Amino acid sequence: EIVLTQSPGTLSLSPGERATLSCRASQRVTSAYLAWYQQKPGQAPRLLIYGASSRATGIPDRFSGSGSGTDFTLTISRLEPADFAVYYCQQYDRSPGTFGQGTKVEIK
Amino acid sequence: QVQLVQSGAEVKKPGASVRVSCKASGYTFINYHIQWVRQAPGQGPEWMGIINPNGDRTDYAQKFQGRVTMSSDTSTRTVYMDLSSLRSEDTAIYYCARTYTSRDPFENWGQGTLVTVSS
Numbered sequence: 001e002i003v004l005t006q007s008p009g010t011l012s013l014s015p016g017e018r019a020t021l022s023c024r025a026s027q028r029v030t031s032a033y034l035a036w037y038q039q040k041p042g043q044a045p046r047l048l049i050y051g052a053s054s055r056a057t058g059i060p061d062r063f064s065g066s067g068s069g070t071d072f073t074l075t076i077s078r079l080e081p082a083d084f085a086v087y088y089c090q091q092y093d094r095s096p097g098t099f100g101q102g103t104k105v106e107i108k
Numbered sequence: 109q110v111q112l113v114q115s116g117a118e119v120k121k122p123g124a125s126v127r128v129s130c131k132a133s134g135y136t137f138i139n140y141h142i143q144w145v146r147q148a149p150g151q152g153p154e155w156m157g158i159i160n161p162n163g164d165r166t167d168y169a170q171k172f173q174g175r176v177t178m179s180s181d182t183s184t185r186t187v188y189m190d191l192s193s194l195r196s197e198d199t200a201i202y203y204c205a206r207t208y209t210s211r212d213p214f215e216n217w218g219q220g221t222l223v224t225v226s227s
Contacts, residue, residue: 035213044151044203044217056215088152092211096169099145099152 002027002091006100012108019076021103023089028069036065036074039102040085048087049074079105093097110134112142112204112218119224125192130204132185137161141207142187144178146200153203158184158210159187167210172196194225 003026015017015038015083023034031052047056049065062077084107089100094102114154115129144156156176163180172190177190187204202221205214 033211037214044220045214046217047213049214050213050215056213090153090213092213095167095210097143097155099154101152 001096002029002094002098003092004089004098004100006087006089006103008103010104013079014108015079015081017079019074019079019083019103019105020079021074021076021087023067023072023074023100025070025072025091027094029072029091030093031068033091034065034067034072035090035092036063037072037088037090038083038085039088045088056068076105081107110206110216111214112206114202114204114218117222117224120194122195122225122227124194124225125190126194126223128189128191128202128204128223129186130187130189130218132187132206135206137185139208141210142178142180143205143207143210144189144202145205145214146198146202147220148197148200154200155187155223156202158207163187177206191223194223196225198223199225 007022034052036049039045053065064075067073069092082089086102086104111133113131118126138161143158145153147153159166159178166178175192178187204218206216
């Protein structure tokens, strides 16, 4: 199965700063099948990005995704208080679909 | 609007079985698959399997083969996930999610069901 490794494990930033989150795959992932999710405590994950770079419905444009092959990035251009959460990448290119272990974005 | 409403929390003893339900509303039930993932405390989600809306085709993660069964009742728009031979490592929140095909992202999720396995 494809293993997704996210880095860093924790990102300590202040509101207004830029966040850059990394997701590295153990095998090549077709870009069309890479997604990013945001999860807050006690809630289900929420889809942010699909197809590596397409924003899901209602997701603000401060969230952007990029990358191809084995290296993908989620960027939050200017952190707002609601953005402090855990972020997961997911590949749904090959079964079994797999998720990374998450990056926590915390307030510095 | 699309809603997936799951059954309530469960506490089970090791060796027992659990059934989690996922009731769908707000869309044409037979047009979308339901996938199941679980999330242990402090971990990322883990994919368990997928069922087509008619319930006649399933695909399970190898890790759960022989222990998991997914089924669908189109008359009640409800999908079920049964997990048997429970052990403490199965303690997790179980989520259902709606996707158009097996190769689509999880746009809609249930609220999650906590299953605790403890003697």
